[in-house]
Amino acid sequence: MSDTSTVNTENTFKDQEQKMAISARNINVVYATPTGDIPAVRNVDIDLPKGSITGIIGESGSGKSTLIMAIMNAVTKPGKITSGSVLLNGENDMLKLSSEKQRKIRGKEIGFVFQAAQNSLNPLRRIGQQILDLGRAHEVNDLRKLINYAKKLLIRLGLDADRVLASYQHELSGGMRQRVGIMFSLVLNANIVFLDESTTALDMLSQASVLEIIRELQREKNLTIAFVSHDIGVIADLSERIEIFYAGEIVEEGKTSEVLACPKHPYTKGLIKAIPKISGDIDAAEPLKGSSPDYRTFKQKGCLFYDRCPIRTDSCRDSRPELNITNRDHKVACFRVGANDRD
Amino acid sequence: MTTPDTVKSVHTFTPKPYNGSSFWKAAWRSITRKTSRIIGFAIIVLFTLMAIFGPYLYSSHLPINTNAIYAPISWKYPLGTDFEGTSNLALIITGARYVLLAAALGALFTVIFGTVLGLIAGYFVGWSDSIIMRITDFFLTIPSFPLLVVLSTVWNFGHPLAMGFILGITSWGGMARAVRSQTLSLRERGFVEAARGLGLSPFHILFREILPNVSSYIGMNLLTSITGCIYAEVGLFFLGVVPFHVNNWGVMLNMAVFSAGAMSSPEALPYLLSPLLALLLLTLGIVLFLDAVDEMFNPRLREDV
């Protein structure tokens, strides 16, 4: 944040927080390895405005899933949150609450949808039983009502509700599981939903229909959604705001249409250029150089994108750019904003 | 010309070039990574040396001393003596060869039978698989130790090779089944398909592509089979159901319990405890060393930091 913005009084900042379903500040996560800690998420600030869809895009291994796990304070070993605060609806720092309170928030206020390829359901219990488990865990009194609501949701999601409730996980196809996962995240009326690569393993038509349902439900219930994916297409399609995540840091954020239309960071630019499209000039597409960030990238001193950057200078190697505002809420972390990437 | 860009210069590190001895270097590194593994390795080396050179340390027959029957532990007899005044330590050392050789052969047979049959059954699904698996099931079903006991009365186990063979025969079933199931899953893996597509021979695919992938499993099994074989063979000698005529740990146990009265009087206790100690020490060594085996055979674990 630049100096000028901090002048804009504490109040507006507070206001802004009030509007935020999630407001995370200065999140740092490290992974403990035998050779020392690797910073997986570094100094990340992220806000999820109420009732909006935010897309977080990053390559595999960029730490994007770790980030949302950190927001839920559910980072698994060997990862460790070293600092940060996560305000939920402007209050209650998730990272400081007692574990019992955290537990009650998870699932009830924050829903989470896993990657479709993952088996997020207990293989030995029927779906219905697991809904009851969920209800009991969150002290729902009227379990019958809960089941009815689950049925309603399932029907909305295009499934045969009774059959699904009586099924085991292995009896469902990938697309069905994904929809069941969405149902689980919403059945307790959570307002905030995180989706982690939730459509990645689905085929085209399923993906389109799941995205459509998410969009509908979001509109209807005014949900706050954070959607994490490596597929820029899906994020671009679904989200209103976009966070470009690279090697543990946000390198660019802003309104989706604006970021896509005029990307500022060389990574964002490269990424957009690297997607084959069904319209326009085929030969305009150009692959991004280098390989995805790995643990060595995380340990770099200077700009994390230095290795792959077409417009790098020597100074980029030694110090790291901060996320600065370029245009309203469009922020970029690059020393060379505006430089011609063809040099 | 639009040659795709190379990834040159992207990585700031360059891996060390590996030459032929890399496996041993890497294996050594994985052993020395933990103290416990070094201890285990040292114990195994000690026993191996004992098996190889032990008999040469002593004259072809061990001296007896009728004045030192069941002598207590002393400098001269670090583990006491037996019923005729022979040093128990000498008995343990000279007895190691048969015990370990037979166990090593037994484990080798187990692993060879198990691996080859498992690979074949898993790779050439169809009738060969059915036949091999029926046989395997059959061997798995027969309880192996009672079978050994029964077999031991028919067979002469004078030579470690015979003992090893019979131990191998009775215990390869589990190995074959596990290797088969791993092979079954590996043959669905892309690289096996690719090798087939590239026209590589089934022999190459089985032994060059699939085998290295089950090698860590085989390595671990080799070790655990060795312990299993040692127990089975020492047990057979202990029960006295097989004929024998060499210094042997199991014979020592048998004599200590059934004729020296080690269980009833403390004088002969060292005679009983010395083979027990040898067994326990060897077990400890193998248990500690086992930890390193997975790492040794798996390049992913081996090379990574």
Added chain:
Amino acid sequence: MKNFLIRLVWRVFSGILMVLVIASLTFFLIRLMPGDPVSAQYNQLIMQGMTPVQAENQVKVMYGFIPDEPVGEQFVNYIWGLLHFDFGQSISYEGIGVSHIILTAAPWTLILVFTGLIASFLVGVLAGVISAIKRSSPTGTVLTVSGSLLHGVPQFVMGLLLAYLFTTLWPILPFGAPYDSSIDPGFNGPFISSLISHAVLPVVTYALSSYGGWLLTMKSSVITVLGDDFILASEIRGLKSSTIIGYIARNAILPLFTLFTLSIGFMFGGSVFIENIFDYPGLGNLLLKSIDTRDYPLMSGAFLLITIAVIAANIITDFLYTFVDPRIRR
């Protein structure tokens, strides 16, 4: 349901077939054994103080029937008898049916191993769970090390050590008979306590030597389940930790279920050493004794029962598993 029944019948049928194959193999295998019951018995009679002439006469009376039949005929009779659950007559236990001897011995093995198995399973599984959950703490390490070492120690070594400790060095437990014969058998205090005190050592030996295996298996199973996505998912859905532990326990114990039921099958053959060391009158001891006396019918009978138990356990395991694991159920 119909498929299920067909499958059951098929499995039972192939199980019986396998028993017959094994029976035939042991029949011929055992006939290969050197030494014969006649000379074994002859020797025993001599040892009992008979003159050689007396002993010869007596042996002739006892075994006049043995060399009569050709092996083929013996084999047919044997298999035919087997199909009627008749294992033939014992030679060393003169004139007693093998089935009778085996059935008197089997309960002792059953008590010994079943108790030991259950005890080691319960303790081992519990310790396995603890060592998996606390795997980076000293408790976990100690448990794991105890498991690997006990797993490594052979049964007879364990048995000898325990026997030495508790019957010789510190003689607090009895040795030998399965219970004190001067007490009336039945459901009365002294008898039960006698039975128990006689069984403690063998049972503990069995339990200790199988405890390590359960611990290690359970530990790795729990670790696998802990790494499963659904456990993380349950945490993120805010399920109670008690519920999650229940999830873990059930999923982790499932692979052990098969092992457990299979061990029940292997139990008759699993206590040869223990019965030998503690002179417990079970099947393992019987097998050894029958080998000593070259009592073919008894030997093949004992061996066959051991095998039948394994085959039966295999079949039962297969079918029970379909009930326990919904993923297999169809």
Added chain:
Amino acid sequence: MIEIKNLQKFFQIKAKFSNHKTVHAVRNVNLTIPSGGALCLIGESGCGKTTIGRMLCGMENPSSGSIIIDGQDISKLKRGARAKLLQKVQLIHQDPYQALNPTHTIEQMMKATLKKMAKQKKKDADWIRQRMDELLKLVGLDPETILFKYPHMLSGGQRQRVIIARALTVEPEMLIADEVVSMIDVSLRLGILKLLRYLRERHNISILFITHDIASARYLGNDTELYVVYKGMVIERGRTELVIRRPQHPYTQALLSAMPILKGIEKPGKDRFVITSQFRQSEEEPHGCLFADRCPFKQSICDEKRPELIHSDDAYHACFFPKVRQVAAESI
């Protein structure tokens, strides 16, 4: 040149002691790929497109129909000759993580086949080294840094390149690229596609490109034919650009509609629609159109009769009510 005629494949789903279930995975597929040409197969997972690829390279045997490579019907050849011919068709696997043996270094892998080739060609070890160098450079890898590495030390993109280099060791005429980019990071996908295009254009290696992503298909073969496959049947085919612009079959249209829209760069086609019903392998073989159960435009006849692939408007489609709809996203 490779030709497929009336190719069919049935799978028996084994079930002990109950009726075997038969799945009709590939239905009467015909296609021709000229030398140095390309062809794209597109469809959802489970539509049979992978099976076609696997049959082409000999991994599966067709139930009926013929595969003709360089004029020879492979089913009529003896085992040895067949294997030799099939080497000309190399499959590039979808999953680069699985397609490399984790226990071998890249050098070992390359050598395994090159040794065989050297023996056939009576070449020496130098040739092998040279060839290895050449091929790795061709796919854009630096031999010096990569030869001694194990697969797990490489990124997905690098692996896929290694796989391609290895396939090239046997000097194939055709590569079957089955979803080659789906497991690779978005930023690196284009590199692989570009490599394939390069191999086709410069080295005259024909390519059968199998994907569910129309955009990739367009990138690789906008000048070639695109086949849309549904439940084992080709339901539309035509020049790629034409099919994208003027799709006639509702299924093709659904696929195009499902393409995510890059907000700010693209806008949705005006006729875009979303199908929410699930793809299901039906228990019984339907009489009518295979897509009828999901088709938003279906009419009663669609359930009764199955439409054939017919030629119209420079393209082929199998629909009773073909209608061009503007569903593909357009650049702003």
Added chain:
Amino acid sequence: MKLFKRLSILSLIALLGITMTACGDSGANNSNAKFTTVYYYHPISPGAPKNPYNTTGNSFTSFDKMQLAWSSGLATDLNKFYPGLAKSWSESPDGMKATIELQPKAKWSNGKSVTADDVKTSMAIAFTQGTAQSFSLGSVKVLSDKKIELSQVTGGTYKSFMHDALQQTVVPSFQYGKLLPENIWSVIDQSLYAGKDKAKAAQAKKAQDQLTKLGKSITKFAPKTDISAGPFVLKRLNPGEAYLVKNKYFYAAEKVKVNSVSLRNYTGNQQIWNYLIAGQLDATPFTSMPKNILTNALNKKTNQKITTPTYVAASLAFNQKFDPYGNVNVRKALAYVIDREAVQKVAEPVVGKPAKYTDGITDSAAADWIDSSVRSKMDGYNHNLDKAASILEKEGFKKKNGKWLLPNGKPWNMNIYVVNGFSDWIQGGKVISSQLTDFGIDAKPTIVSSFAQYQADMAAQKYAVGFWLNSLSPNMYTAYARIYGTPDGYNILNGKLAYYDQKDKTKGNWIGLPEKLKLSTDETVNPGKLTFQLNQLKPEQQKDIVQKLALATNEYVPMIEIWDYTHVQFVNTTRFDNFPVKDEGLMNNMPGVWMAMGYVTPKASK
């Protein structure tokens, strides 16, 4: 069904066992103590019938299995007997008849009287078991209710007729009589025909077959209750022990002071040692043991050791088919090499004595049989390596690098076969090997898994050198038949001696001495024939032959006697005293006999 019921109860109980703490062993210091000993004739098996004719039957000699009288087993007085069911007995001068008068008060444990009829039935059963034939029993005549006369077969010459007859088991006629057909005695008579008439011979064979068949059914017979005429009656048993209580109808019940007896089963000597050291046994039968066990047993002050002679010796036997053991001088040389004292010290330190002479019988028996004139002709083969070496050199053996080579220049290797479980043999074999190896002959012991196999292999001529028990009995025929009987090719067929050469491999001749031996007295003897003659003579007539056989054995060394066993028993005076320690003949019998004679009194409870 019954089994299942028991099974479930037992497993339930066993389950309880995990939670309950173990209680200590009860019963050890009961005031009304049970007399505990080890029953070593046969294993105790709960499934076996309570039938004395069954080899594993639950019928226990001297406790509830009674015979007419108990032999003292003394070499000096072979005919000394302790009364059992017979009160008195007499033999006709020609030895053909024995008259036996039963104890007038003898009753079965159900109160019925023991009669001459019972004896007759028992004798009939003895025919079915083959035992009656072995002592040439011909007929049985009931003289009165309590008096019976036994006769040898016509033309019988068996000298120990009464001796064997008195040792027959007696069973109640009311229990066993029904197992026999009415015409049993005529069948027996038919079976005894030994003439030339073919028809009658065929009939005899048929009759014998019938008897054999009967014998099988009798051994299988399982009476519901134990009916005993002995001092005790079986109350209960489990696989580990049999529990017997006093029989109040016993004819000398007032003499029996012990109320109950526990007979422990054992599977190995070490179990007996355990019991002994723990002081659990009131009487411990003869058991081989190492010195440390003896010391420990005697540490328990109340354990008392009683030593009596036995007639068993352990020896190293040769199969003369194998080179170089066919050479008598080689055998002699080996006898000089072996230091028997050292061997005994290691192998049988407690219950053994080094053998002084190799003469086929134990030294204690030899003292009665061999005159000093004969003894002086014998070689003691005292440990003398120089002599051994000079003999071998004379025979063409050469010593090279400390190893003896056979005359043909081949190395000399020796496997000494011993049997698993016979720990003294194993240890003896090891020590002898060491001694031989030190001397320059590579020797090692080979242990065979079971005695059954050992005997079979020995008879099949598989072993060149192995351990063997000789002597076995104070009866000189039995003693020498161990050498010059079947093992050397001499078999008795239908009362006639037959000789099989070693080439006839199936007939069990594994020693292979020549048929005729020339002694240093210039007399040529046929040892098999001499041995056979012993069977025809009364003990007082045997001395001459015994001395010849002893000399032959000493000069031809078919086996080298290593040690004689001594009979070491223990009694424990903690709970009982008044043991018949002074009466050697009684000590040779089971404790049941002691008690019937009025010995063994419980001590007053503390």
